Amino acid sequence: MVYPEKIDTLLEARWVIPVEPAGIVLRDHAVAIDRGTIRAIVPSVEAQEQFAPRERIVLGNHAVMPGLVNLHTHAAMSLMRGIADDLPLMEWLSNHIWPAETRHVDSGFVFDGTRLACAEMLRGGITCFNDMYFFPEASVRAAVASGMRASIGMIAIDFPTAYASDADDYLAKGLALRDDYNQHPLLSFCFAPHAPYTVSDRVFGSILTYAEQLDLPVHIHLHETEDEIRNSLKSHGVRPIDRLHKLGLLGPNLIAVHMVHLNSDEIGLMAQQGCTVANCPSSNLKLANGLAPVATLLSAGVNVGLGTDGAASNNRIDMFEEMRFTALLAKAQSGKADMLPAWQVLQMATLNGAQALGLGAVTGSLVAGKAADITAVDFSSLELAPCYDPLSHLVYVAGREHVSHVWVNGKLLLNDGELTTLDERELLLRAEFWRERMTTGPQNIE
Template sequence: MTAPVCIDLLLEPRWIIPIEPAGVILEEHALAVDQGRIVALLPLEEAATRYAPRERLQLSEHVLLPGLVNLHTHAAMTLLRGFADDMPLMHWLNECIWPAERRHLSPAFVRDGTLLGSWEMLRGGITCFNDMYFFPEAAAAAAREAGIRAVLGLTVLEFPTAYAADPGDYLAKGLASRDALRHEPLLSFCLAPHAPYTVSDSTFERIATLANQLDLPVHIHIHETRAEIEDSLRLHGVRPLARLQRAGLLGPGFIGVHGVHLDASEIDLLGEHRCHLAHCPTSNMKLANGAPPIASLQAHGVGVGLGSDGAASNNRLDLFHEMRHAALLAKAASEDATGLPAMTVLRMATLEGASALGLDAEIGSLLPGKSADLCAVRLDEWILQPCFDPASHLVYVAGREQVTHTWVAGRLRIRDGKPVDFDTRHLIELAKMWHTEICKH
């Protein structure tokens, strides 16, 4: 008889939703983890004889699934949560957000805001976020401290900020940060031109060249409002997506954010180039921008993941909210109750986000060999009863408050709903300090 194999951790939940294969919900199964990676997903009886775990965790009323992937956020802007609400996008940006950033943007602001945002995301089962902001080394320091996986956007604008003076300066500083941090195991990078209305054609062409040379994704806001499209037609004679196509930016590494106002030919174009979309339903609703045609995008081969956007325009970094809002908004917009079923939405919140970032071989599903980025959600509270379908419950009933455990690369970051090895009083003090500073102006 073969001796049991020693491993670090054996998880025994009531249900496991591995995402791959699609549509599967497993009961009476266990997940084996060793050295930060998934070793096996197998029946409980077989696990009991095959493995000798150093830790065995029974989660008898939980569903275990891959860690959620937040495909678009501005984590540092968590410090601006609720700062400017109930405004249309351009007024919100021009009159409130950009002036506040001119006054307060600094490495300390980015580090503190990203630390607060990182722990908020971990508390809600998010194990990876795709960021678009300034001072990436400060954001990296916060992500490393929290122990979360981060894809840091190298932001580019035409106008100066406290971070950089011009497009060349943004790119030089961003690429220097990438070079300094490229060997960090939980960090990766993308090029992040802000939007067609803040970036020139010549800068887009340079970004396309760099993306090809360095094999980096391109992460950009696109077709968020009708006014954006009207302004592009007036100033450039074409719609924004046509400018990006002309610059050579479309391809499997392209992540368009929002994509609310796309016509049929543009959906075809995105599908033809195997592009991705970061769908941010809560932010789209809050800023009254509309609802993108998600079912049509998916039918045309566009990979659609979910993003929270920043806490300044949401106001939560909460993918449980995004899953529910995405499913309901799609049904309302299409008048089709079968649109975006729960399993599809769970895939959007996990594997589709990972695929957009080029990380699907590492995270996004519970296949052996992948990193043990996991979250466990407890479904036995009386307010959640009865539960006929755990996948449906995750999308339509449960919330981030039901997340009890979160692991990143096998490292436990949330236990029983609380950060591991971190005092949340520090986050409260940081938030109070920045609230006081921002309120001075």
């Protein structure tokens, strides 16, 4: 006699969208989860005979998909949401963001801001984020407290801040943090030089050496504005991509963020070198920087993932919005309605981002043996009716407000819309504390 296999959780749903194989929708299937790992995905009828779960969850009108992977954000900047809107990038940075960071950013700010961002991300179906900010040890504590999967950027920049005195100090602190948390199951690390205009050739050389030795991604803002390119030509005699190529930084470990202003040779070079682009359409639109040539990049064979950027420049950490914008803008740019179908956009928001972070074997798709990083979207609302194609609905109809459940590594972090690891009331109080402090100064806060 064959007895059912004991497992932790059996998750049954009307639709399971695994991302791998691409474009597949499994109707009335179940995801078997045990010890944080996907054990199997089988028809619900078979699952009830094959498994004996400690917990059975039936989501009768839901689509279950991999958790979304936010390939680029500055999580702590959620506390700067709306602080300086409707301004060009360099004016926004130079006159508002950088002065505010100088006055207010410390480990407490980063801890509170990152927890606030984690709550927003979890409620929007995001299970993994790639962060770039100061005081990354505080980002680590916040990510661990939330239960999210995170790639923590070891930031490097050529000017001093409250976090570090110089570029070497940034790197030393980042590497020490990685050593402390290198075995944590939900954390990974990448080098995060801010941008070509804030990092010297010498520092890029050090980062390249470390990245090759440790086999870690390099996460950088690149070709975001026309001013960046003009200044690079003036200072270095070449465009930023050419400069990084000469320094040896272009390769499969490079995650280039924004990549708005590109010529055909640069697109070919990115493809030839196996680089990844993190497309952040909402931020690019809001700062009027332009639009990344996503369709052309994909056609050339470049891996493209999606990011939200920070809430200070978006002002939402909303991957559903980024998916919809990416799909619609690609169609408008190309003049082809069949450009970037929904299945491909969902893949960009999940598996492509995971692969860029070196996590493709861990997350980004629902496959037996991978971590149970799962998002469930409730299709019961009238604005989602009727549904002919649930995969298309995820990109063109559903929003983050329809996310009902989120698991990371098999742990339920969002249960029927309620956070399980973070206290919403406390987060709101801390957000108000920082709003008052940044508005009136710390001397007026008890």
